[in-house]
Amino acid sequence: MTSYLTPRSLGILHLERGLPPGAIPPAPASGSMLNPATFDFQTISETVAGAWVENVVRGDAALEPAFIAAAQRLVERGAVAISSTCGFSVRHQAAVAASVKVPVAMSSLLLLPTLLRQLPERAKIAVLTYDSTCCSEDLLGIDDRAERARVVIGGIEGGKFWHDELKRPAPPLDVAAIEADVAACIARLRSAHPEIAIILFECAAFPIVAPAIRQITKLPVYSITDLCRLTMASTS
Structure with a gap:
């Protein structure tokens, strides 16, 4: 009997970029977290609703539920670990880690x-x-x-x-x-x-x-x- 394994995926919490609906995002630069060639494993991403660079860097505590919800969606999609595209999201490290049963490395x-x-x-x-x-x-x-x-x-x-x-x-x-x-x-x-x-x-x-x-x-x-x-x- 042949078995098919689901690829192990890193789930990436992504900030809002402000692109119009349906717009094609620019190709990620070499070495970027979102470039498929950066890692030798699969990545998937979810945008954290309302999380813009400005308020994440500043430290908006009201964003925590959105970070948790996005992390949980990633796990539901098969993520075996969680990270993010902004080091300042380390403020939500403890909350996200408590909300999922996979390793979390936000920053x-x-x-x-x-x-x-x-x-x-x-x-x-x-x-x-x-x-x-x-x-x-x-x-x-x-x-x-x-x-x-x-x-x-x-x-x-x-x-x-x-x-x-x-x-x-x-x-x-x-x-x-x-x-x-x-x-x-x-x-x-x-x-x-x-x-x-x-x-x-x-x-x-x-x-x-x-x-x-x-x-x-x-x-x-x-x-x-x-x-x-x-x-x-x-x-x-």
Whole structure:
């Protein structure tokens, strides 16, 4: 008797993009969470109703039921793990994890405590974020003062990508602009903190420039796509 197995799928919680009904979304960039070629497993996605970049980054608690509902729809469709296209959705990590019976990894920020332990005590980690003014202490998951002192945060707020993501509809990702903004931010951080030994991308769009940033900095670069691969490797 032949058996047919349903492909294991990563469920991705996607933010609103403001496209008109029936409009064809732009092709996702290479390395994007939504590009089928990024992973060696299948992905499926659900849009979180009312979750725009602006209110997710700012931290709108009223969005939590919508995140939960979208995650539950993904599990009903066969997702064996859940992630998201915005690192700031880590605010809803606990609620989403409590609402489904599959692993949940909403943000690369979940990696931060582990990455600190990969390094000697004097080394630092740079967290690169879409907006450093909204990357508050509670999102980092670090209570120890000594460990917190080893984390430096830099954002690309005010840049082209930052402005593009606030538009409705949001335009296709400008990879060159993202790379330029991220590289410039890292250069500023390394000038002030030469002890930086690892870079962690908070923003789920940044993995599209991870190869370039690794070449420029010669440092390890971690992102949400790395956490997704680890999470999916743990599932059966």
